[in-house]
Structure formats: structure tokens, C-alpha cells
Amino acid sequence: MNDTSEESSILDAIEHDELNLRTPTSEDIQQVKQIAKNSLTKNKSITIRLYEHDYTGIQKKAMELGMPYQTLISSLIHRYIEGELK
Numbered sequence: 001m002n003d004t005s006e007e008s009s010i011l012d013a014i015e016h017d018e019l020n021l022r023t024p025t026s027e028d029i030q031q032v033k034q035i036a037k038n039s040l041t042k043n044k045s046i047t048i049r050l051y052e053h054d055y056t057g058i059q060k061k062a063m064e065l066g067m068p069y070q071t072l073i074s075s076l077i078h079r080y081i082e083g084e085l086k
Contacts, residue, residue: 042074 013019024032050058062069079085 048073 010019058072059069062072065072076085
């Protein structure tokens, strides 16, 4: 596993019992709920044509991951848009 320096710092703090946690405020909770709601709300439906080979491959990969193929396609598009995939 390749940790970022931030992740390494957090792991070190946990291991040395130096992590200072605070109880989230109601504002924090509301903000997290809104972020979750925004990220889970899908409001567009599209039609897409794929090569048969690609369609079969995406179905196979989704089955291996235990998710619907539409969810996998949506996830790939999202990750690409966010710059997580090149």
C-alpha cells in the first residue's frame, strides 16, 4: 500500500495515540449529509452506443466487482471527470 504523506502522518498519530479528535458539530453533520446527498443524486439519463466487446467486458468487470454495469460505467465517468483516471 502506498500511503501519501498525509495518510502516513495520520497513521503515525494513531499509532502513538496522538490523534486529537473532536465531536462533530451539528453543522459538520449537516454538511456531510449534504455532500453525500449531492454525490448520490443522479439526475441525468443518457443513451450510449458501445462496441459489443466493450459492452461484454464492462459487464464482466462489473460482475467481478459485484455491482451493476451501469454503476461501474457511471463511476468510471465520474472518476475521469474528477481527474482520478487518465
